[in-house]
Structure formats: C-alpha cells, structure tokens
Amino acid sequence: MLDSPYVRRVAICLKLLKLDFEHQSISVFRMYDAFAKINPVVKAPTLILDNGQSVMDSTVILQYAATLAPDQRIFPSQPQHCMRAARLTGLALAACEKSVQIVYERNLRPAEKQHEPWVDRVTEQLHAAYRELEEELAAAALPVEPNHFGAVDVAVAVAWNFTQMFLSEIVTKAAHPHLQAFSEAAEQLPVFLSTPAK
Structure with a gap:
C-alpha cells in the first residue's frame, strides 16, 4: 500500500523509469493471507514479473528495474555523485526504518508490552538520521526539477513525508527547514x- 514509504518509493521510481506496471494495494496486516499467496514472506513491496517470478525489497527492486530502462537514469554514474546518493539514501532508509519501528511499537503492541527504553533508542536513531539529512541538504540542496529527479531524491522526500504523516510531534518541521522545503517541492511534482x- 502507498502509505508504506518503501512501496511509494518503488512506485514513484518506476514512473520515473517510464516502466508500465500495475499496482495492487494489499495490506500486509488486514490482507495477510492474500499477500502470502503472492509472496510467502509477506514483505512489501513485492514486484511480480510477467514470468511469475517475484522480487522483494525496495532497493533490490529498483536495482533490477533500472536495468529494464537503460535510457532513463535514476542512479548517478559518477563516483562522487554515487557516494553522496548512497549516503543520503542510507540515511533516508534508516529514517524510514526507525519511523516504522516507532509506529509499529505504538500502534500494534499493547501499551503494557511497549518497551520505553527501546522506543527511546529508536527515537534517538531517528533524530540522528534526520539531523544528518538536514545538514546534508543545508550544505548542498537536492534538485526539485522533474527531469533531474532520481532515486535518492525520491527516497529522501518519501521518508520525510512518511515521518511527518505519523510522527510529526517527534520530528518537527521547524527543526528541519531544508528537508521540509525540499519535501514540499517534491510533493508538488x-x-x-x-x-x-494515502
């Protein structure tokens, strides 16, 4: 489902690659059994190819998808650009992961079984990831022109949007003006x- 930052990341990048695909919105929670028939691991996103084979994990899917559209580039080719893209993507995916962990802890685990030291640790990691991203964008802005948008830009924008949807009281817009401005511009593309x- 597109409320998953990983699913949304893949869907947007597939569009940037100009690849035709059909999106099926299946909840890993409410429709677990239906998802298990598609992928027994029940991991979103899952890409089902025309030959019936499946690929999962957003990064793995995008690595494969990029080979199907050699005329469309979503990953940089020069080493210095690759390094920054790898750093920013890693930070964005860490922010996604920590956001998801907090959301799951708060929304899926009964209150009496929630472990506050764990939540505190994950929250600290979440803040660290966004602090690093904010500093990176303050030092060198990401592009907001549609023809310059790539996988790294999608990862950062989607991560920030997800965190703001669910944890805006923890990670504030005011403390991250560069991320907020970039995300606002990206969301208008x-x-x-x-x-x-959603």
Whole structure:
C-alpha cells in the first residue's frame, strides 16, 4: 500500500523509469493471507514479473528495474555523485526504518508490552538520521526539477513525508527547514501527486 514509504518509493521510481506496471494495494496486516499467496514472506513491496517470478525489497527492486530502462537514469554514474546518493539514501532508509519501528511499537503492541527504553533508542536513531539529512541538504540542496529527479531524491522526500504523516510531534518541521522545503517541492511534482501516500 502507498502509505508504506518503501512501496511509494518503488512506485514513484518506476514512473520515473517510464516502466508500465500495475499496482495492487494489499495490506500486509488486514490482507495477510492474500499477500502470502503472492509472496510467502509477506514483505512489501513485492514486484511480480510477467514470468511469475517475484522480487522483494525496495532497493533490490529498483536495482533490477533500472536495468529494464537503460535510457532513463535514476542512479548517478559518477563516483562522487554515487557516494553522496548512497549516503543520503542510507540515511533516508534508516529514517524510514526507525519511523516504522516507532509506529509499529505504538500502534500494534499493547501499551503494557511497549518497551520505553527501546522506543527511546529508536527515537534517538531517528533524530540522528534526520539531523544528518538536514545538514546534508543545508550544505548542498537536492534538485526539485522533474527531469533531474532520481532515486535518492525520491527516497529522501518519501521518508520525510512518511515521518511527518505519523510522527510529526517527534520530528518537527521547524527543526528541519531544508528537508521540509525540499519535501514540499517534491510533493508538488506530477509523479508524486499521481502516487499519493494515502
């Protein structure tokens, strides 16, 4: 489902690659059995190829998808650009992971079984990831022109949007003006507007 930052990341990047695909919105919680028939691991996103084979994990899917559209580039090719893209993508995915862990802890685990030291640790990691991202964007802005958008830009924008949807009281816009401005601009691009988070 597109409220998953990983699913949304893949959907937007597939559109940037100009690859035709059909999106099936299946909840890993409410429709577990239906998802298990598609992928027994029940991991979203899962890409089902025309030959019936499946690929899972957003990064793995995008690595494969990029080979199907050699004329469309979502990953940089020059080493210095690759290094920054790898750093920013790693931070964005860490922020996604920590956000998801907090959401799951708060929404899926009964209150009496929630472990506050664990939540505190994950929250600290979440703040660290966004602090690093904010510093990176303050030092060198990411592009907001549609023809310059790539996988790293999608990862950062989607991560920030997800965290703001669910944890805006923990990670504030005011403390991250560069991330907020970038995300606002990205969310107005047609490829984002056609792939809403909810």
